[in-house]
Amino acid sequence: MTTEPLTKRQRMAIGRQEMPARDAGERSGTFNEVNLGFTEQLALLEAQRCLACARPVCVEGCPVSVDIPSFVASIEAGDLAAAARALFGDNALPAVTGRVCPQEHQCEAVCVRGRKGAPVAIGHLERFVADWARGHPHDDVVTSEPSGRRVAIIGAGPGGLTAAGELARRGHDVTIYEALHLPGGVLSYGIPEFRLPNEIVDNEVDRLQALGVHIECNVVIGRTYTLDELRKSFDALFISVGAGLPMFLDIPGEGFKGVYTANEYLTRVNLMRAYAFPEADTPVLRGERVVVIGGGNVAIDAVRTARRLGARQAMIVYRRSRPEMPARVEEVHHAEQEGVTFEFQVNPVAIEGDADRWVTGLRVIATELGEPDESGRRAPRPIAGSERVIPCDAVVVAVGTRANPLLTSSSPDLALTNRGYLAADERGMTNLPGVFAGGDIVRGSATVILAMADGKRVADSIDSYLSGTPVELTAP
Amino acid sequence: MGHEVISNTSLSPTVHRLVVSAPRIAVVRQPGQFVIVRLGPGAERIPLTIVGSDAAAGTIELVIQAVGKSTADLVAVAAGSYIDDVAGPLGQPTDLITKGTAVCLAGGVGAAVMYPIARRLSEIGVELITVVGARSSASILFEDEFRSFGDLIVCTDDGSAGRAGFVTDALADLIAAQTVDVVYAAGPVPMMRAASAVTSPRDIRTIVSLNPIMVDGTGMCGGCRVTVAGAMRFACVDGPEFDAHSVDFDELADRLTTYGAAERIAVDHVCRSAGQPVTGRHGAG
Numbered sequence A: 001m002t003t004e005p006l007t008k009r010q011r012m013a014i015g016r017q018e019m020p021a022r023d024a025g026e027r028s029g030t031f032n033e034v035n036l037g038f039t040e041q042l043a044l045l046e047a048q049r050c051l052a053c054a055r056p057v058c059v060e061g062c063p064v065s066v067d068i069p070s071f072v073a074s075i076e077a078g079d080l081a082a083a084a085r086a087l088f089g090d091n092a093l094p095a096v097t098g099r100v101c102p103q104e105h106q107c108e109a110v111c112v113r114g115r116k117g118a119p120v121a122i123g124h125l126e127r128f129v130a131d132w133a134r135g136h137p138h139d140d141v142v143t144s145e146p147s148g149r150r151v152a153i154i155g156a157g158p159g160g161l162t163a164a165g166e167l168a169r170r171g172h173d174v175t176i177y178e179a180l181h182l183p184g185g186v187l188s189y190g191i192p193e194f195r196l197p198n199e200i201v202d203n204e205v206d207r208l209q210a211l212g213v214h215i216e217c218n219v220v221i222g223r224t225y226t227l228d229e230l231r232k233s234f235d236a237l238f239i240s241v242g243a244g245l246p247m248f249l250d251i252p253g254e255g256f257k258g259v260y261t262a263n264e265y266l267t268r269v270n271l272m273r274a275y276a277f278p279e280a281d282t283p284v285l286r287g288e289r290v291v292v293i294g295g296g297n298v299a300i301d302a303v304r305t306a307r308r309l310g311a312r313q314a315m316i317v318y319r320r321s322r323p324e325m326p327a328r329v330e331e332v333h334h335a336e337q338e339g340v341t342f343e344f345q346v347n348p349v350a351i352e353g354d355a356d357r358w359v360t361g362l363r364v365i366a367t368e369l370g371e372p373d374e375s376g377r378r379a380p381r382p383i384a385g386s387e388r389v390i391p392c393d394a395v396v397v398a399v400g401t402r403a404n405p406l407l408t409s410s411s412p413d414l415a416l417t418n419r420g421y422l423a424a425d426e427r428g429m430t431n432l433p434g435v436f437a438g439g440d441i442v443r444g445s446a447t448v449i450l451a452m453a454d455g456k457r458v459a460d461s462i463d464s465y466l467s468g469t470p471v472e473l474t475a476p
Numbered sequence B: 001m002g003h004e005v006i007s008n009t010s011l012s013p014t015v016h017r018l019v020v021s022a023p024r025i026a027v028v029r030q031p032g033q034f035v036i037v038r039l040g041p042g043a044e045r046i047p048l049t050i051v052g053s054d055a056a057a058g059t060i061e062l063v064i065q066a067v068g069k070s071t072a073d074l075v076a077v078a079a080g081s082y083i084d085d086v087a088g089p090l091g092q093p094t095d096l097i098t099k100g101t102a103v104c105l106a107g108g109v110g111a112a113v114m115y116p117i118a119r120r121l122s123e124i125g126v127e128l129i130t131v132v133g134a135r136s137s138a139s140i141l142f143e144d145e146f147r148s149f150g151d152l153i154v155c156t157d158d159g160s161a162g163r164a165g166f167v168t169d170a171l172a173d174l175i176a177a178q179t180v181d182v183v184y185a186a187g188p189v190p191m192m193r194a195a196s197a198v199t200s201p202r203d204i205r206t207i208v209s210l211n212p213i214m215v216d217g218t219g220m221c222g223g224c225r226v227t228v229a230g231a232m233r234f235a236c237v238d239g240p241e242f243d244a245h246s247v248d249f250d251e252l253a254d255r256l257t258t259y260g261a262a263e264r265i266a267v268d269h270v271c272r273s274a275g276q277p278v279t280g281r282h283g284a285g
């Protein structure tokens, strides 16, 4: 280890280390993870770029206030165990967030080094420490006596999993109910293997089970049990069912064969492993030319999946311009390397099909950008006479999701927002005492880290609720 | 873990009745609801009607016609073996009438869908006429049971039992001869479409149980979408039963052919490789 601390000048002289990645040609044919992870050498160099600012703004940029300077300093000092302790103190799933957080809008967006040049690669470092920690498991222990209180968590996505761990460690008896046959939520059925390997979610689920958390799959709350039944048999509930209802464009042709929602397409491939058909039983149409409508992470995941399933042409059709795409910059970059093409500023008007109702193309109209709308993004306006057809044999609609009414419609007492999401107060409690909610079902489609932040905050609230002490509020 | 298959009996050359352990579902399920079943690692999630249940024994009854790889695998599960995943009860319960005359119309394995409905209607005490159709006498399902619920008309394509011809012809004669308040129908899409055409001129309320391809069964994927009265509905959460006169049957029939080529590959693959086990994460139940 270096004995002399580096000077600021020396630190400034180190450029941002590049994440080693599988070759684009090789990876566009497989579902193996694209990013290979920093080596110890790269991690050390990257950690040395941190200036250890007196006021670490990066921490403010992180929705869960990860103690970034501390874990980065521990990497630099070569003490990865200490780095892991610092990280896990604030973030239950760093191996996930290090891979999927939109760092460029969060911690790295405010990093001082980004003002001149590239910010510290906080996400890559986070992933490095988390992956090291998986190979060097620390003792995760229940720190409290059994409380004798039972908590039910509905939905095993990142929000539910985080809350489960926090509550179990404090001695509560936790049961997670999950509608699908595997836990993980979007991490299992949505985000593909090439971005987030399944073993990371499995690892977390194993840790929770070792803490005594019960996970019951194939239980659909609102159908198998009602919310009221759970309220009678548990002391508190956490609803973290996500926002899983896919939206359509409401244009002609959405019933044609070859039209998928991103949820169906990705679920077939990820959860049901259709990429291995016929070894696995679930099929998926492998289009030669696949068009994906949308510009978020979901759309990029779908288009990169199409490429891996053998599409010769895998295209994103997005109604705004490139800088407005909400997807993670790294994924867009990777998609381009893999040969994905982009059509910006076009709006779909109809899906075309042949006499047998198979998709043959997507009819689009070009748009120009008008004045910024209430979201601050410029609203696209169609240009008359600019319609044309993009030939394709599969269309994947990735234009967002809404609240799934399956659970809420079976509990009429539960207060909803006017958009159908759950209304919750600062503690995360709904209008029903002891019933808490968080993640996408409260926020609308948001992010993994925000769902986790909710899980953690609600675990605090539930703990206080169960012990009858007032909650100390922390900013979400 | 998993769900023990308590018994597996053959009802006709391709149809089996499985009694499966699913204690919670056995208690709360209602006529018209279904489960999503996944046999094990690598298997598909497929929807199957809950034909009956025994709450005390904690079992549900499934009646499965082997039409492809997944259903063939399920009917081959021996008593004492396990099915990894059974999720439910899913879908909306049947909207049952409480007085008047009902006709239950079942074609082929649609009898499995109609059985719990007919049974409950007979318990409620409405006038009930069941019409079941099958290819031949050997494949008629639940004949004795339906007879015990009320009147029964049997139709076979080859005339080997009951009346020769389609169930929808029998239905047309029925509604011409007497007052019918509601028709419940389940079976192949052409049969449901024809039933709808028969009752529509007289404006007889007709409820069909739709069978689109499903994945999750919770409203998450949109794969089960059907068009009803011009609007998109998800059969797994809004249905599976809808007003027949408003259903776009052409779209439903067409979407069911989506994986025709893949289904043939799945079956061929089994014939060639005799079903190598699929290992890995998804082996976890």
Ligand SMILES: Cc1cc2nc3c(=O)[nH]c(=O)nc-3n(C[C@H](O)[C@H](O)[C@H](O)COP(=O)(O)OP(=O)(O)OC[C@H]3O[C@@H](n4cnc5c(N)ncnc54)[C@H](O)[C@@H]3O)c2cc1C
Pocket: A100, A101, A102, A154, A155, A156, A157, A158, A159, A160, A177, A178, A179, A180, A183, A184, A185, A186, A187, A190, A191, A192, A219, A220, A221, A222, A240, A241, A242, A243, A244, A266, A297, A298, A301, A328, A404, A406, A407, A438, A439, A440, A441, A445, A446, A447, A448, A449, A451
């Ligand atoms: C393809 C895709 C890519 C994404 N990429 C990113 C990314 O790169 N970075 C990022 O930060 N975010 C990303 N997101 C968003 C992120 O995944 C979500 O914001 C996050 O998963 C929300 O977590 P959650 O715990 O609220 O719900 P979810 O992850 O949606 O999990 C909810 C769980 O509840 C279950 N459930 C639903 N209803 C019931 C019921 N009635 N009974 C029992 N269980 C039920 C569901 O089956 C599901 O398992 C992506 C989303 C998708 C779809």
Ligand SMILES: Cc1cc2nc3c(=O)[nH]c(=O)nc-3n(C[C@H](O)[C@H](O)[C@H](O)COP(=O)(O)OP(=O)(O)OC[C@H]3O[C@@H](n4cnc5c(N)ncnc54)[C@H](O)[C@@H]3O)c2cc1C
Pocket: B034, B044, B046, B047, B048, B049, B050, B063, B064, B065, B066, B067, B068, B069, B070, B071, B072, B109, B112, B113, B210, B211, B212, B213, B214, B240, B256, B257, B258, B263, B264, B266
């Ligand atoms: C709500 C609901 C309840 C059902 N209840 C029953 C039941 O009680 N008993 C029963 O035997 N079947 C039932 N089905 C149909 C059953 O789910 C399908 O037969 C099964 O999914 C076919 O899978 P496979 O792999 O064996 O056949 P595949 O190889 O996938 O398909 C073989 C043939 O069946 C057709 N098919 C595929 N999927 C379906 C489907 N979902 N519905 C109808 N035809 C399909 C295909 O077009 C093809 O012609 C139900 C379907 C739904 C939606």
Ligand code: SF4
Pocket: A061, A062, A063, A064, A065, A066, A068, A091, A097, A098, A101, A103, A106, A107, A108, A122, A123, A126, A449
């Ligand atoms: S959790 Fe996300 S925002 Fe916070 S430090 Fe890690 S990568 Fe950055």
Ligand code: FES
Pocket: B213, B214, B215, B216, B217, B218, B219, B220, B221, B222, B223, B224, B225, B234, B235, B236, B237
């Ligand atoms: S089966 Fe997925 S939404 Fe109905």
